[in-house]
Amino acid sequence: MGVTIKDVARAANVAPSTVSRVVANHPRISEKTKQRVREAMEQLGYHPNYQARSLASKSSQTIGLVMPDSTDRIFQNPFFPEVIRGISKIAHSREYAICMSTGETEAELYDGVVRMVQGGRVDGLILLYSKINDRVTNYLKERDFPFVMVGKPHTDMDAINHVDNDNYSAAKEITEYLIKKGHERIAFVGGSPDMVVTIDRLEGYKQAITQASLTLHDEYIVREKVLREGGEEAAIELMNLPNRPTALIVTDDMMALGILRVLNEIGVNVPKDVSLISFNNALITEISQPPLTSVDIQIFQLGYQAGKCLIEKLEQPDEPTKRIIIPFKLVERNSCDNYRASTQKDVKKKK
């Protein structure tokens, strides 16, 4: 295919090993030869062969990305491009390549990961999801293969590098935010119940409700597997409740958007009749009408820090296990309003 280290060596009148050293910027090499070799490289258009390098050095300088299985349409969630952008950024600057692994089913995905790992294609992995009892996670832990998780591990928190938001606090905070606005009947619409993020946020929500001495209604809690369709059905059911909620916490912008639509269809106005608040702060929250109040979880940072953490681990294997918490920020737009009893049929107290 191309020009090899030997060609360069010949051209520069040095040994191949010297060229290798120049490429690696080895300190004990004279400036003179460095110059000479670099010129030769330039002239011949030399580029190191990564396969050979990997083979010899037993490191591929590439990071593997593991997506959740793409059976549902979760993939269309802008979350992924954005984390990837963050990971790319740091990877690029540290000269790591990025390899993706996807699969339609969990088994396919697992297979892909095993091949990547055992085949030596990647030095480490970043898991772009966190769910309970995950085969991939178990496999990696068992093999003691370097990886970092975006999200909170369900078990072994202290043994798994991860970068996450404080989802518990975030959910608690926005619930309190709604309570402060006078809402007492607040519903929670979460994603798949086996995603850790759902669990955490639900916990924060519950805590806030309880702490405010409000009653926790089971009917107000919905967790749906499918990102969109589920949310929409859930919304209708919630609205059909005899004592329907006046505010909705939705754990994903896309889902919230879907809910917004059905609400409109059945004549429920946001934010007048129902307040809506969601997570992720994707581009669409700005575009939506009304623009959605949403929790900015800093997806880009999530990715960037995950990448950084992994690379550090790879380059200094004795680096301690880390837990990195990315701050969140509530971005207020126009989907939340104060509770006004007057607009509701089933009036309670409250002015």
Place this chain on the structure above:
Amino acid sequence: MGVTIKDVARAANVAPSTVSRVVANHPRISEKTKQRVREAMEQLGYHPNYQARSLASKSSQTIGLVMPDSTDRIFQNPFFPEVIRGISKIAHSREYAICMSTGETEAELYDGVVRMVQGGRVDGLILLYSKINDRVTNYLKERDFPFVMVGKPHTDMDAINHVDNDNYSAAKEITEYLIKKGHERIAFVGGSPDMVVTIDRLEGYKQAITQASLTLHDEYIVREKVLREGGEEAAIELMNLPNRPTALIVTDDMMALGILRVLNEIGVNVPKDVSLISFNNALITEISQPPLTSVDIQIFQLGYQAGKCLIEKLEQPDEPTKRIIIPFKLVERNSCDNYRASTQKDVKKKK
């Protein structure tokens, strides 16, 4: 790191080369030894080392993905996850890995590609964009490196494998669709003017307008670099025109969504006052209110076929250059209506 071909050979009492043959499913090998070797592999948990394999066979079995530079927020466009899903599907089934290349600037991106190519990291590339005078494209053409483009090449159409929609016809068709609905003042809001897709669609639009003997107003044609913000400004300008359009063709769903919002804000109702039709048929078109009429360009297929085309090229280098056209389909939702003069101040004729 792990168990190698030699370990397996020893365990099965054969030569390493025999193991290699078994892995490759070489025909001239007895069933007996195949069995024996396979058992040994199973027992030892053998997985071939890809780096070594690549080095020896001079093929990496991986496909590189080249994204557009991520300076604007184009990356948040659901187009990308979806093409990637398509590419993944075929890649997975043919046992190819996927390597991503991104960069913030064009230069960074170009660098990444060169490293991938010259470093032997990938056997071929898929470009997920098509723009005029692209450095990456030129480089690949010059080196005669296998690649396929998603979209239509600006030049050398016959020499570049590509998969595309017939964007000219698509645009023409939807323009005619609007004309049939009675619209005579139809505006075109496209993306960056140096993306080939913008050029093609604009051409189709123009053709339809001219063929219907309507006048082509320059003020009705807008091309904006930035995906969202641009579109929104454009919409306001269009609406401020003395003779404002009654229908808008927007070349991207996200953009259309943004436009939809500003239209609402300035009191212009879609579809009553203005009809809106867009491209891509992303999930958000269903969620939007009103749901958007959009052209389904079958993004998944675009990716799948691009992957297939590349792999075929890689495995049979004498495969002729291909041009694959994926059919589109207009998906009617609720953002288009018949033109009704009554709702407009500046009444023309037309019933």
Place this chain on the structure above:
DNA sequence: TTGTAAGCGTTATCAG
């Protein structure tokens, strides 16, 4: 500071 030579884990070319 630089050169020599032995791998890294495969595949491929010959023999047999």
Place this chain on the structure above:
DNA sequence: CTGATAACGCTTACAA
């Protein structure tokens, strides 16, 4: 049908 053996392009002791 199977076994030696030489690459593949690079890194890295070990020498010099």
